[in-house]
Amino acid sequence: MVQVHILVVEDEPKMARLLHRGLTERGDIVEVAPTGETAVALAMTGEFDVVLLDVTLPGMDGFEVCRRLRAAKVWAPVLMLTARSAVEDRIRGLDAGADDYLPKPFSLAELLARIRALVRRGPVVRPTLVTIGDLTLDPATRRVWRGEREIALSSKEFTLLEMFMRRPDQVFTRDRLLAHVWDIAYESRSNVVDVYVRYLREKIDRPFGRRTLETVRGVGYRLRDSSR
Numbered sequence: 113m114v115q116v117h118i119l120v121v122e123d124e125p126k127m128a129r130l131l132h133r134g135l136t137e138r139g140d141i142v143e144v145a146p147t148g149e150t151a152v153a154l155a156m157t158g159e160f161d162v163v164l165l166d167v168t169l170p171g172m173d174g175f176e177v178c179r180r181l182r183a184a185k186v187w188a189p190v191l192m193l194t195a196r197s198a199v200e201d202r203i204r205g206l207d208a209g210a211d212d213y214l215p216k217p218f219s220l221a222e223l224l225a226r227i228r229a230l231v232r233r234g235p236v237v238r239p240t241l242v243t244i245g246d247l248t249l250d251p252a253t254r255r256v257w258r259g260e261r262e263i264a265l266s267s268k269e270f271t272l273l274e275m276f277m278r279r280p281d282q283v284f285t286r287d288r289l290l291a292h293v294w295d296i297a298y299e300s301r302s303n304v305v306d307v308y309v310r311y312l313r314e315k316i317d318r319p320f321g322r323r324t325l326e327t328v329r330g331v332g333y334r335l336r337d338s339s340r
């Protein structure tokens with residue numbers, strides 16, 4: 113049997129011991145990190161085949177650990193372990209770059225099966241960066257930069273910007289943006305799109321003296337690709 117190198121990120125000693133015992137019994141090499149900070153430092157070495165990541169950790173949580181690993185181009189498969197089973201948390205985990213998700217309590221047999229599946233598949237390099245001029249967006253880590261400067265966006269702002277950046281110069285109607293970003297058909301008199309476009313401009317354009325996010329009168333909005 114192939115020996116698998118596993119990083120277990122778990123702050124509860126009892127759970128950590130349980131996982132350590134269950135996995136080493138199978139002949140795998142297991143290292144335990146009790147905090148997110150330790151986990152990131154260890155995983156950066158790139159020597160792990162898979163990372164079991166608890167979401168609820170003191171200090172840096174599992175989502176942030178995952179985001180940092182992907183930002184550092186560590187592509188080892190990440191299996192998130194958590195007591196939370198809400199769909200929103202699952203989506204958050206996947207958005208942060210996790211590969212799979214297992215709600216606690218779980219059976220060791222299921223955990224092992226998931227680990228084997230992830231190891232078989234191997235590391236997956238996430239989609240590359242989306243770039244428009246000097247504006248860069250990373251879909252895996254949900255981070256955005258103008259030049260060297262990172263821009264903090266809310267989740268909705270990010271989704272809206274990603275839509276614009278994936279189709280530069282294309283004009284989007286308010287209805288289309290509403291349906292995609294807010295996932296609901298607001299009444300068309302709602303000005304939520306206009307409000308968020310304003311927020312985005314205040315973050316990606318105005319501080320840099322740009323006007324790339326344009327209003328197309330009577331139609332909607334578009335993101336100008338000035339590099340073309």
Ligand code: CA
Binds near residue numbers: 168169
């Ligand atoms: Ca925990």
